[in-house]
Amino acid sequence: MYYKPKTLKDALSCxxxxxxxxxxxxxxxxxxxxxxxxxxxxYMDITHIPDLCAVQKTSEGWFLGAAVTISGLLENAAxxxxxxxxxxxxxxxxxxxxxxxxxxxxxxxxxxxxxxFNQSACWRSxxxxxxxxxxxxxxxxxxxxxxxxxxxxxxAPVLLLYEAQxxxxxxxxxxxxxIETFIHxxxxxxxxxxxxxxxxxxxxxxFPRKGYRSSFEKISIRGSVDFPTVHFxxxxxxxxxxxxxxxxxxxxSPVELSDTEAFIKANQNAGLDQTADxxxxxxxxRARLIKEATISVKVKKDSFQNIRTLLKTLICQPEP
Amino acid sequence: MNYFTITLTINRETxxxxxxxEDTLLDVIREKAGLTGTKQGCGCEQCGACTVLLxxxxxxxxxILALQADNGVIETIEGLESPEKLHPIQQAYIEEGxxxxxxxxxxxxxxTKALLDQVPNPDTSQIxxxxxxxxxxxxxxxxxxxxxxxxxxxxxxxxxESI
Numbered sequence: 001m002y003y004k005p006k007t008l009k010d011a012l013s014c015x016x017x018x019x020x021x022x023x024x025x026x027x028x029x030x031x032x033x034x035x036x037x038x039x040x041x042x043y044m045d046i047t048h049i050p051d052l053c054a055v056q057k058t059s060e061g062w063f064l065g066a067a068v069t070i071s072g073l074l075e076n077a078a079x080x081x082x083x084x085x086x087x088x089x090x091x092x093x094x095x096x097x098x099x100x101x102x103x104x105x106x107x108x109x110x111x112x113x114x115x116x117f118n119q120s121a122c123w124r125s126x127x128x129x130x131x132x133x134x135x136x137x138x139x140x141x142x143x144x145x146x147x148x149x150x151x152x153x154x155x156a157p158v159l160l161l162y163e164a165q166x167x168x169x170x171x172x173x174x175x176x177x178x179i180e181t182f183i184h185x186x187x188x189x190x191x192x193x194x195x196x197x198x199x200x201x202x203x204x205x206x207f208p209r210k211g212y213r214s215s216f217e218k219i220s221i222r223g224s225v226d227f228p229t230v231h232f233x234x235x236x237x238x239x240x241x242x243x244x245x246x247x248x249x250x251x252x253s254p255v256e257l258s259d260t261e262a263f264i265k266a267n268q269n270a271g272l273d274q275t276a277d278x279x280x281x282x283x284x285x286r287a288r289l290i291k292e293a294t295i296s297v298k299v300k301k302d303s304f305q306n307i308r309t310l311l312k313t314l315i316c317q318p319e320p
Numbered sequence: 321m322n323y324f325t326i327t328l329t330i331n332r333e334t335x336x337x338x339x340x341x342e343d344t345l346l347d348v349i350r351e352k353a354g355l356t357g358t359k360q361g362c363g364c365e366q367c368g369a370c371t372v373l374l375x376x377x378x379x380x381x382x383x384i385l386a387l388q389a390d391n392g393v394i395e396t397i398e399g400l401e402s403p404e405k406l407h408p409i410q411q412a413y414i415e416e417g418x419x420x421x422x423x424x425x426x427x428x429x430x431x432t433k434a435l436l437d438q439v440p441n442p443d444t445s446q447i448x449x450x451x452x453x454x455x456x457x458x459x460x461x462x463x464x465x466x467x468x469x470x471x472x473x474x475x476x477x478x479x480x481e482s483i
Contacts, residue, residue, distance in 0.1 A: 100379050
């Protein structure tokens with residue numbers, strides 16, 4: 001069936017009675033359906049629910065509806081001016097075609113990817129089921145107790161940077177949870193066959209803290225065609241040297257480089273090289289890499305050096 | 321499997337189709353509307369061969385359900401040309417040698433149309449960004465980039481003539 005609710009109430013009623021797969025842009029879902037990795041033929045299209053398609057500025061920040069497309073957000077000059085790292089991440093997420101259909105909710109709730117999972121049913125029929133397909137092993141790391149597929153969302157590190165809150169309806173009640181918790185729960189559940197039991201309304205982004213610079217850098221082999229090799233989001237206060245640094249596409253969920261953050265704060269005279277070395281060392285220690293289709297682990301590790309570009313933008317930027 | 325009735329305006333003509341919840345927009349365009357200019361390449365949004373305009377924006381029709389596009393305005397490669405002559409973008413692609421095997425060309429041209437509708441005189445960076453979701457395995461992209469610039473000039477001349 002194909003349900004097209006016009007209100008949140010109808011959507012919740014449909015969710016509880018029909019158990020449909022939630023469909024927004026479908027840019028992440030459809031390739032999975034084609035590979036028999038998600039059930040087909042029973043969808044609930046949430047793009048006709050006004051509450052989920054809203055972008056609203058309030059006295060405390062911005063609310064971004066879950067079903068707003070990435071290009072729709074990019075066209076909002078006031079939003080992009082307020083959150084420069086978000087604007088940068090939106091502009092380099094996937095291809096123009098995908099940005100025109102893909103939504104912010106779908107980007108955060110995208111499936112984690114793995115060489116042994118994102119394959120046709122025929123290809124997968126020759127191997128045992130893994131955690132993500134209902135089995136009890138990880139083909140990448142056979143002694144791992146959990147799925148090690150990577151999480152590639154370009155927008156996740158940025159929402160972490162801006163301390164977003166996810167708003168959702170679960171068990172009939174509206175809830176607001178920190179984005180860290182929301183992403184952690186999603187990526188954990190996504191390493192199993194368990195399905196989400198909530199309806200995401202959207203994300204609330206408080207206004208950025210005053211005096212901070214923020215930026216986002218993405219590295220990928222062939223621009224928009226490939227998922228990111230690695231991406232970084234960061235914020236830095238030039239006076240207090242308070243720093244937040246996140247890296248994505250290197251583990252099951254984004255990684256915060258807390259040791260580097262502490263190093264930057266404590267070492268006012270450290271040069272860019274020393275800071276970048278610290279960040280790369282920490283990233284190598286915290287990354288949980290696996291085999292990927294388009295890039296070797298060695299090249300991926302080498303790509304971590306690109307955090308220098310982000311650090312240069314944040315720390316070495318001249319005062320206006 | 322259930323059947324639903326949808327209405328699409330394809331190349332300025334309103335059409336009604338009976339579709340299932342599994343039919344893609346590409347299935348409808350090629351197999352029900354008979355417009356086979358739009359190609360299926362990878363089938364998973366990576367190559368852009370299936371690019372059409374949905375409500376004036378470039379999208380990959382291979383991974384959009386037909387039901388998602390209900391009541392939408394669709395433009396395909398067939399909608400550009402008239403019986404008498406090619407569209408300036410098509411003409412520019414031919415003049416610049418930007419067509420080799422031709423499989424990616426309908427998608428490339430539709431992405432070009434989406435760009436030039438919004439940015440009539442794009443710079444190199446804007447062209448590369450707008451076509452970044454379309455893969456060509458023959459030309460090496462240089463001639464395609466030249467074709468977009470040529471098309472922009474042609475469209476500018478057309479708009480001056482029409483004034």
